[in-house]
Amino acid sequence: MEGKRPWPRERPPFPTTSGLWGKPTAVNNVETLSVVPRILENGAKWFQSVGLGEGNFGSKLYSVSGDVNRPGNFELPLGVTVRELILNHAGGVVGGGKVKAFTLGGISGGMLSGDFLDLTLDFKKPQEYDAFLGSGALVVLGEDSCVVDFARSCAVFFEDESCGKCYPCRIGVVRMRELMDGISGNSSLIPDTLDHIKEIGDVMTTASACGLGQSAPKVLQGMVKYFSEELDFHITKRICPTNVCGFDANNTS
Ligand code: SF4
Numbered sequence: 001m002e003g004k005r006p007w008p009r010e011r012p013p014f015p016t017t018s019g020l021w022g023k024p025t026a027v028n029n030v031e032t033l034s035v036v037p038r039i040l041e042n043g044a045k046w047f048q049s050v051g052l053g054e055g056n057f058g059s060k061l062y063s064v065s066g067d068v069n070r071p072g073n074f075e076l077p078l079g080v081t082v083r084e085l086i087l088n089h090a091g092g093v094v095g096g097g098k099v100k101a102f103t104l105g106g107i108s109g110g111m112l113s114g115d116f117l118d119l120t121l122d123f124k125k126p127q128e129y130d131a132f133l134g135s136g137a138l139v140v141l142g143e144d145s146c147v148v149d150f151a152r153s154c155a156v157f158f159e160d161e162s163c164g165k166c167y168p169c170r171i172g173v174v175r176m177r178e179l180m181d182g183i184s185g186n187s188s189l190i191p192d193t194l195d196h197i198k199e200i201g202d203v204m205t206t207a208s209a210c211g212l213g214q215s216a217p218k219v220l221q222g223m224v225k226y227f228s229e230e231l232d233f234h235i236t237k238r239i240c241p242t243n244v245c246g247f248d249a250n251n252t253s
Contacts (some may be wrong), residue, residue, distance in 0.1 A: 105134025169213025
């Protein structure tokens with residue numbers, strides 16, 4: 001809008017004090033604006049009575065995609081559990097299987113395993129597990145999915161999306177994608193240890209200039225944390241347990 005190259009700016013100052021043309025600017029998304037008429041109609045107390053309270057008031061638009069029977073958007077009280085959202089509203093996993101993993105915040109808020117079905121989807125609780133609700137979008141992986149293949153897709157996406165302004169993100173997204181290519185059998189670059197993935201993720205999280213680079217490694221960090229056994233199969237045995245990655249299923253070397 002200012003006619004410049006659309007690169008993220010250093011913060012602070014935040015847009016509310018110095019935004020468009022250096023003036024205070026309020027940027028609200030459609031979801032926020034959509035609840036304004038109902039708050040004006042019903043009052044703030046009504047809005048505060050919905051949800052978990054204490055910073056988690058009102059309803060939230062949750063979006064569910066991936067291996068579910070009924071993908072879509074669901075407006076529910078803030079703080080619904082993963083179990084209720086996926087099993088009751090999104091119709092459960094395709095084929096009746098279990099939830100193997102799910103992401104939060106699209107793919108920017110982290111990836112947790114199916115052991116977290118009782119997690120409440122609010123703005124506080126997921127942070128205890130290094131995840132965040134963000135946009136409220138979940139991608140669900142069923143038992144037949146491969147978390148390594150999925151993490152590689154995420155790495156490809158972030159490599160494509162990085163604007164290239166700062167080094168930690170510009171270089172980090174490429175290194176992440178290269179490592180995932182190797183782990184998933186798409187190149188010969190195989191890490192000796194998982195420390196390399198952790199190291200790249202830590203640098204990107206702490207040193208990237210904006211939220212994209214800071215959150216880009218989160219799915220890979222979740223993969224290392226919750227799916228180390230599956231990861232080990234890929235790295236040391238060159239086997240994909242779900243036979244999604246391009247290895248020979250009978251490879252025993
Ligand atoms: S973190 Fe990535 S997207 Fe953000 S400014 Fe740096 S290079 Fe650009």
